[in-house]
Amino acid sequence: MALTISTMLKDGQQYMQLWPSQKQLTTLFPENRVVAATKLSIKVMPPLAVLSVAAIVNIQGAELLPQALAVGGFFLTLPMQGLLWLGHRANQLLPPSLSSWYFEIHHNMQQQGCALQSPQAKPKYMELARLLKTAFDELDKAFTKRWF
Template sequence: MNLSVVELIKLGQRYCKLWPEKAELARYFADYRAVQSARFVCRYFPALALFTVVMQLYFATGFFTGTGKINNALNALPQALVYGVFLLSIPVQALVILGVKADKFLPPSLASWYRNGLEKAKEQGSVNKLTELTVSKPKYIDLAQLLQLTFSSRN
């Protein structure tokens, strides 16, 4: 589908939130590692970007050596902002990549596994929660919803 960048970011956030945090999924799905990496990047990189900008400006002023001037910090500001913006763009890139992945159709082998899992979940009596899951052409977002539903019903 043709989605805008903002829609891809929102879909990536939804996919990241839906994917269960169960370590046993790492053996079966490569997406587990991608989602864990995206969660890490989204959690810590904004603070790292701010820290990087502040530290570059602090070291550029020279106040810690006793020869500091504000003009030094103003001269270093463009470079510090470039580094900060770069570090802030990494979580956005991760969410876009997750959004693109979430919008893709499952390969045939994984789609048949998905349908079998959907049938088992229906047998367990989770039918009212499964109305939003598709059967005909499932996508990775549907797989994440099924896994979330399966792991939430176990607890």
């Protein structure tokens, strides 16, 4: 199934909000760094784009407006690149080692009485993010410490 860019951006936004930002996950997954960089770029890049366009036009003159707009456009695409990466990652199937880890965590959480959806036969990173978020939100640190 081919994903559209708008679907990937939407999935990336959802995945970014869903991914638990726990320091235990930083060494295992690149998501913490990508989420932090994407959130920062969402805040910083739009004003930086406006500032760069204004500075180029102010210093160099209106004849460089096309180049200034290209620079501003580049700055505006940086947050989208992070969201696209996250959206692509969210829809990837888990590799076999992570898939077995997903099923183990799911089973242990059900034994602890957590209300969970039934596990997916072929889980994706989005399902792993949902499961990890639930684990960190609902279970105590002593229980989650075993997995990390």
